[in-house]
Amino acid sequence: MDVSGYLHAKGAATEAALEACFVPWTQAPSPLIEAMRHSLFAGGKRLRPALALGACEIICGDMTPALPAACAIEMIHTYSLIHDDLPAMDDDDLRRGKPTCHKVYGEATAILAGDALLTMAFDVAASTGRADVVAEIARAAGVEGMVGGQQFDLEAEGKTVALEDLRRIHRAKTGALICVALRCGAMLAHGTQVQLERLTRFGDHLGLAFQIADDLLDVGGDEEALGKPVGSDARNAKSTYPALVGLDRARALAEEAATAAVEALEDFGEEAGPFRALARFVVSRDR
Amino acid sequence: MDVSGYLHAKGAATEAALEACFVPWTQAPSPLIEAMRHSLFAGGKRLRPALALGACEIICGDMTPALPAACAIEMIHTYSLIHDDLPAMDDDDLRRGKPTCHKVYGEATAILAGDALLTMAFDVAASTGRADVVAEIARAAGVEGMVGGQQFDLEAEGKTVALEDLRRIHRAKTGALICVALRCGAMLAHGTQVQLERLTRFGDHLGLAFQIADDLLDVGGDEEALGKPVGSDARNAKSTYPALVGLDRARALAEEAATAAVEALEDFGEEAGPFRALARFVVSRDR
16 A cells, blocks of 8 residues: 555645635735735645545445545644744744744744634635534534644643643544544544444544654754754653663554554444545654 | 623623633643733623623624624634734733733743733634634734734834824734624624624724724823823824824714714614624723
């Protein structure tokens, strides 16, 4: 299974759909649009869109119904990065090898660009005509999901947290958006409740595997491949899996999570092959 | 017509509905919830909710269907104030007589509290089951609405803008949310396209009257009644109606806008009485 090719194809469809989202806004202030585009089209992996499109395709054989949800979730992911990089938050100058949004457009416009992406996400999500999809996305991005996780993360800075707390932070901060991508893809394919639950379980393990791999890359990754300096977690005194349990145990936990993700898919057939390969891929990636 | 009593009744209904929005979130980080509540329950006028509830009531005789939209729009209004007050934006210490969100909870949590209110707004809006209502709200709050207006506002700082540009800024920054409150109230009452158009016209004039009155209060208002220092527009070199056309002409323009707002309601009957009185009220208020 060619995971890169799979991600590339899903990424290209996402890219085109994201571009289309910007077509209607001819009256918007151009610096705001530029700042949004700077971060949205910065060479992200498009993992969340791929999960939404893939889940939809696994269930109904067509990824098209999931495109609006894929775009909405990627906009939300991007807004969270813009706000996370602000001086008052992580104060990062580089992201994916490019200057961060506030470095190029100033803090005020970067704050507004994040706000605008979050807002546009819900416009795009609503274009599905499905208020239940909008609600799922809002919940995953909200106080018990991504934003809540960012707040937990702030509070944990400089402290050594227990492993179960770290798991809770990650489940909210990155896991919720990964799970909702899968769920919305399935919902837009008119999947059954059982299919939704299995994909949610897949997403939960995949999110954990992804997060541990991310932590490991920050310790031992290649700056050029990553497009950002490594070691920032240690400098910011952030709790990570390698810091809490050591490198070897962290690697083992990532592998275990990938295996559990694959197992969650056992009732799906051959059509879920790309997702099984993807679970292995996220723990072996170099960026 | 007792406008204060009308606003008070609509405000009380809004307050109770907003409180109910916070009940489900038992797993959210408490500092984030506190920061959101600090700004959301800070004694705002609840003008936008009153417009949503009032429009719904005018059309179907019941304001209840509009409560989720009223809450969503007030959350969006509040998030915009939190982000507007940040050091990178207007750098304000006081809002409605209370320290601003970042003064109490720090900048990072204030940014997240704004993000969380914006996100929760769409969860609440989606609870109507109406994707069209969600889309209306997202559009009014987005790049061609409120956020776009804030960006135009940033760009206009320190410059003297033409009157028509100022009108465009206000139409986006404050007018869009006022109009969408009315529109969503009408939509949730299953109003006709003609009713929606009339209420939109009412909102357009009302928004202008409200904004000019706001500018006038910043020049000559009472700090204690306002709960914030006056003269901040002049200090921040913001273009305002009084600065552009003088106090007397600004007062006349506000009155004209209030009259035009009342005229937009002429096809409505007695049930629109409170809205007619409200149009006069916004240009005579002291806070």
